[in-house]
Amino acid sequence: MMTMIILFMIASILFAYVLSLKEPKWGAYATLIVSLAGLVGVSLLRGSVGETVSFYYLHFTVTTIGWYFSMILLTVYFTATFFHPFWMDQLIYPAAYNALFLLSLAGTVGLFFAQDLMTLFICWETAVWSSMLIVQQGKSRQAAWVYFVMSAIGSMATLFAILLTIFMSGTTMITDAFIYFMGSPALGGLVFGAFILSGLTKMGIFPFHVWLPLAHGSAPHTFSPVLSGGLVKMGAYIAYLSVAVFPAYQVFGDQLMLQGVPLPIYALMLLGGVSIVYGTLRAIQQDDAKRLLAYSSVANGGYILIGILMLDQMAFAGGLMHVLNHAVASAAAFLAMAAVAKRTGTTKMSELGGMIHRMPVTYVVYLIAIISMAGIPPMGGFVSKWLIFQGLSHRGLIFLATAAAFGSIGSYLYVFRPLSAVFLGQLAPKYEKIKEADPLMLIGMLLLTAMSLLLGIVPNVVLRTIAQIQIELGIDPIMIKGTITATQNGSVNMLSVFTVFGFGFLLILILFLVLPKSRRVGLMDTYTSAEFIHTPELLHYGHHFYAPFERLYEKWPSVLPLYQRLSLKLKEMGEWAETFFFHAEPNRAVFWMVLLVILITVGGAR
């Protein structure tokens, strides 16, 4: 089965490429069919956990966690492909786009099923560079470049850790190799820190987040959902490996413990907390909807990191589930923005408005997505955030809990921003004529919407898999009884919550219908304090939505300039080297050579 999937993937990459050369649209449909086939194929692997297959120098094995992550990724990839046929004319290399899309898909799936460390790294890098080449077909080359460089920082650290591990332990198997560090906290700390770095960069954890808004904001609209919903989650898998497979809690067992968390892990969690706060604050500031969503990915990456690093009954389950919830919600939100951009040509919130009157289904998709993203019941995002909160308050990690609370409430602010500025408010006359997104696109988006809703109402479907992962890791599994999700310090029945919510809604709906019917008036027919304004754009509140709040931190330094300065410093060092050592004068080189000869001779004579 596994072999078939791998061969199918490789064949389909070539097939999609050749087909796209002939006619880009066919290639786009090919990506749709291929990713659907991949989704079906991988979902069939659920039963064959433990099966291994070697493909040349790559070794794969089916694990529950790998299956779980692959399903998430494939879902996101699959739904994004619904948009492909409509975007082929915007790309200058459509064939390359389709082929690289499938290559990155193969890379990510391979990553989750990797059995040995080399396979892990190879798949990781393949996914990175292929997605980088896709990002460059969007609006910005700089963004693709920053994406690659930041990823490279993480990848190289991880490569270092992997090679050191292989060298030290003598085995490449992921499950066996890390055991070596049980007795050596110093070396283990080095490997742990280096290994998780690629996960941190990929998830956009605080000082490494700079690529994320750039890349997500300027990637082709069809690929931003994959970046945010899919590829970022590769980082979560690395975080999982470095805390669950790498015996981090045992290795750091004799370190300073803070509420049961060893200091190195706590430090990483704090970084996650900083990401939550930072991502939230920056998201509130953005004017471009995609950049806003990108910063929200930074914040949500923080939740996932904290959750996974807790490695306990509640927050760990929450972290893993949040991977899915955020993937689904974020992909849906990005896709909705893509649909808007397809019709209007922009994602700038200050230029849009009133889209709900032209694209109501897209609006609903976005609404459900942000409800889930903000962690409001009855959508999936609530369950995972709730589990993380319960876990944090159980351990008494108060600073992280503060950050989590801030990110949670802050998310109301930023997710409401596009809702209000893009979909609600005044409709500009220039968008008077636009139509609802194409039905094919709507199918893709509505699939995700349905998933968000289902995850919120019956989260136990997913939590069952997570509980199994927890059992495999030997930690207390999350408790599931029917529709009740229970933890040590609280339980929730999402189906009941949904029912009660529906009941309340129904009551009020009846009340509303019983009361006298309202008269429909235009949007411009509003109370304006006796001012007469006839331009809808002027009546649209889209600029600096949270101006008073933004003013409080607008002068805070940004991180990107630090990296720019570093890059400049490197260039200066290069210039320095060029002047000193690569100067086009024979005399200097002779001087250096003679100087060294004399130094060595003198040194040797001593």
Add this chain to the structure above:
Amino acid sequence: MIQFAGIALILIGIYGLMTTKHMIKLIIALNVMELGANIFIISIGFVAHGLAPIYTADLPNQAFSFVDPLPQAMVLTAIVIGFGVSALGLVVAQNIYKKHGTYDLSEIGGEE
């Protein structure tokens, strides 16, 4: 003694290479350096009161007092190579002169 002469010549050559930017002078300095190296090599094979390394009838009387022939062979080759390089260097220098009207590298401006 002769070794020191060789080393001195090498050092003089290096001094020239480090200080001048005149192409002809650079080639001269290079030649001085090579000369020094050659003298040094010869000195390696030198045996006081040694004979030419040719087997003759009265060989048994002078056993173990040959001059080592190998360094001489090396020097011959090295001289030829040095000659080739100098010739090439001079041609290059002359062509540069034709193009730029000067032998001084600093006047041509090495960068671009």
Add this chain to the structure above:
Amino acid sequence: MTLMSFVYGFLAILGAFVFQTSLTGINRKVTARLQKRRGPKWYQQFIDIFKAFSKSSITHGWVYDFGAIMALGGIAATVIFIPVAGFQSFPGLDNIFVISYVLAVGMLGMAMSAAGSGNPWASIGVSRALTNMLAYDIPFMVIVFTLIYQHQTGSVSELAALQQGAGIWGWNAFQLPLGGLVAVIALFGMLGKKPFDSFIAPAEIASGPMVEYGGKQLGMMFTLHELMTFIEVSLILNLFFGGGETLWVYLLKYAVLYTFTNIVSGVMPRFKIDQAVTFFYKVPLGLALVQGLLVIFGGWGY
């Protein structure tokens, strides 16, 4: 989950509405007395609401109505979750996070409906309301985290029950005085009472999110406001003032707490919205963190 649960739920909504609306009416009189006025009749609030319901109204599109329904529906559902004197229509759904997040559905619906009206004043009001929420909720959440850590339960009714039986000193407000103070300050923010009422600010942004409402939508917003007040005051009551052993004790405590906020509010000036944020992040958040650290690392409260 039986049919009776739904009936009880409906009665809870109705009861909360009647009780809180009467209390609002009484408090309008109290405020008036503070300002040396006579004030309206105690049932004036009912009159206002039912008058609004009966009037003809306008709508700015489906999301304007849908948002209002979603807001009031969400808030009504939240009322059902609130344990009143230990009684719950649906047992087991009173997790503190569930309550505070279901509350957000109502908030979101209201914001959506207001922004959907196309009136920029409404949007400004919404932006201020959300900012205000970001300000007061963080210190409150920190205290909630502390409570859950201390008692190892997230259930509101259990937390309330744990305080009972030891008299006044058993209340969390006295067990954790800093936390209690923070919670009361946060309550002012939640209720939009002065000094944290800038999102309504009738003088500058024409009564905030509500600016565009009239007729039945306005009536629904009034109802929503009453129910929301009930939820918020009940939450603080249950978490910090021991809830109530019986319904009457509960309602009495409730009335005292609400009237207290109203009286204090009556003599307060108003923060600008960014001042409110700065204030909440300086004083209450600091106090909450100190309280939390004392509980977690200092073992206070065990």
Add this chain to the structure above:
Amino acid sequence: MMGSIIWLIALPLLAAFVSVVAQTYQYGLLVVTLLMNLLVLFAAPQGLTIIGGYEPPFGISLLFDQYALIALLLIQVLLLLIIVLARPLAKNYTPVILVMLAGLNGMLLTNDLFNLFVMIEIVSIAAFILSTANGKLTHTFHYLILATVSGVFFLLGTVLVYAYTGILVVQGLMMRLASLPVALSLIPMMLLIFGMAVELKLVPVSSWAKNIYGQANLLTGPIFAAVLAPAFGFVFGRMMNEVIVLHSLTGYTLLVMAISTFVLGELAAYRQTDLLKTLAFSSIGQSGLAVMMFTLGAPWAGILLLINNALAKSILYGVATGVTAAYGNASMGVLKGVFYHHRLLGVAFSLASLSLVGIPLFLGFFAKVSAVMAIFSTGLIWVPVIILLTAIVEGAYVMRWLLQLWSPAFEGYLASKKELPQKRNVFSAQQILVVGVLAVILFTMGLMPQRFVDALQKTQPAMAQYEMVGQGEQQ
């Protein structure tokens, strides 16, 4: 008749003389010679070939083993492809290329230290002449002076080795030298190292490479970067295996030189805005990495790096010089988006640059991994850190170029066909085919790295005794 390895040197020399006379058939002669050399490579038996009947240590002998085979094969194949690629230019330089080929083959085969010096000088002189094809004579002069000075150093080193040991046979010379007192062996070793440093482009004597590589044309670029550079690398590898005894002083100096070459070369490449200059500094850096590997006693990693670099650079230089010639300039602004018109060249270029950086699925990755693994076994954990940090810089500039070359779009906008540069003719179909063949070779090697690495690990000469830096003096 063809069974002797000596034909590898004799044939090109003969052809060189003939080519001077028979001017019309020059190019054909070159191709035929290379093809015959390939035949000889496969026909000749491995082992020691003694010339003129003098047993070593008295006569000159040629050592043809697995190591030499790989080096020779690489060089014949690459040179063949390069002269087909740069046919119009190669025609004018046929005798020089033939002499250079003889010198290269001799350099890789010879088992005599002085003979090695002679061959290096022959190759150097040929390289000087070849570099005049760039049309920048001052740079040739610069190169000439430096290479000759280092040649003198090499000669002195050779002579001192002879003076102390009495033999010049490369194979096993290390054993003799190791038994010398440090005070004696230090200076000849140092002189030999500096004798090679210029051709290896080691800092601080690599200044010539910037301009020779940086203003190369379709002929000189690939030949310098893909033929000469690996050839000298292989020779250095042989020297490290068989001759040079590293003391802690020379060892650390060499290591520091190699590391700084790698780091500074890549940093200088990072700031370039000229494609050819970037590639020039990248060549300098890569050479430093390979030298590092040989220094630390990991020849197979060094060989892998050399092969990867040679193949990648042949493509990169081929495409870069071709595109530069067609579009008039190698600057970022001019070459923006050119690959839109030249898809196949672009794909080959991308493949080569990904492999150069060491990105998985390509040969360069396995080279880099074996390099790092080899260094771990020496116990120097900080060296891989430097290598991997520098690899980030390397990846950064290579990717910057790739992105610019592929995308004609302005920053902040989607690409549209309006911004594309005017299409110019870069390569004929035949030349594109050559680039394609090179790319296929590189890609195929990346597909079967394990087999390849295994084969390379066998090439370590059995008698080789590595001297680890930091493992103390060998008296």
